[in-house]
Amino acid sequence: MSAAEVLASVDLVALRMDAESRQLHLLLHRRERDPFVGQWALPGVIVNGSTRDANLEEAAHRVLRDKAQVMPRHLEQVGTEGSASRDPRGWSMSTYYLALLAPETETADDGLRFVPLADVLDGRIALPFDHAALTRLSVERLAGKAVYTSLPLYLAPPRFTVLDALNAAQACLGTTINNTSLRKRLERMKDANWIRDTGEKNFPKMGRPQQLWELTEQASGVFIFDRSLLADRAGS
Structure with missing residues (x-):
């Protein structure tokens, strides 16, 4: 060179x-x-x-x-x-x-x-x-x-449970996340038609059946939240 x-x-x-x-x-x-x-x-x-x-x-x-x-x-x-x-x-x-x-x-x-x-x-x-x-x-x-967007969902299975979404977020952040806070985020995405209920459930060997979600056709890029996921975890 x-x-x-x-x-x-x-x-x-x-x-x-x-x-x-x-x-x-x-x-x-x-x-x-x-x-x-x-x-x-x-x-x-x-x-x-x-x-x-x-x-x-x-x-x-x-x-x-x-x-x-x-x-x-x-x-x-x-x-x-x-x-x-x-x-x-x-x-x-x-x-x-x-x-x-x-x-x-x-x-x-x-x-x-x-x-x-x-x-x-x-x-x-x-x-x-x-x-x-x-x-x-x-x-x-x-x-x-990952703190303020839906980006971790791209690491979850295409048809994912709340637990899948929680695991993806925690892997991205390297820390534990409050389950309730994550559920609230999924509800916001559902209301905005970014995710939808598939009407199906998976059946783990232990525990209750889990609802399966998926991204909608309009979902592209990332969904942006107005609150930090870590702030939710801290309860602030």
């Missing part, structure tokens, strides 16, 4: 809820070329004058299609990071996206795997470049928006 060049990439922080642990898992891609060949990293692509992407969003969809091989329920740009030290090849920058996946999402081949997000955040799983930092910043974005 010449002194005049800057290496630009689009990287993806893709998360799903693990049904057994009720914790978030991160999608990783095994690198096929140097630097760090064979290591597990965030899925990403290089963007430059020879790529066909018309813009960053198209590049993000190329990552989804060619590297991650998943279809997200929600995708948003988080930010851009750049420095002379993040890539051994020289000065580089990454525009990174947050993708939220349905909990039943599986990997397409051996070059992809889901790992516990907590293992990446605490360093038990090391990632090349600054991918751990990009992951942390994306998770902070998710937690910040």
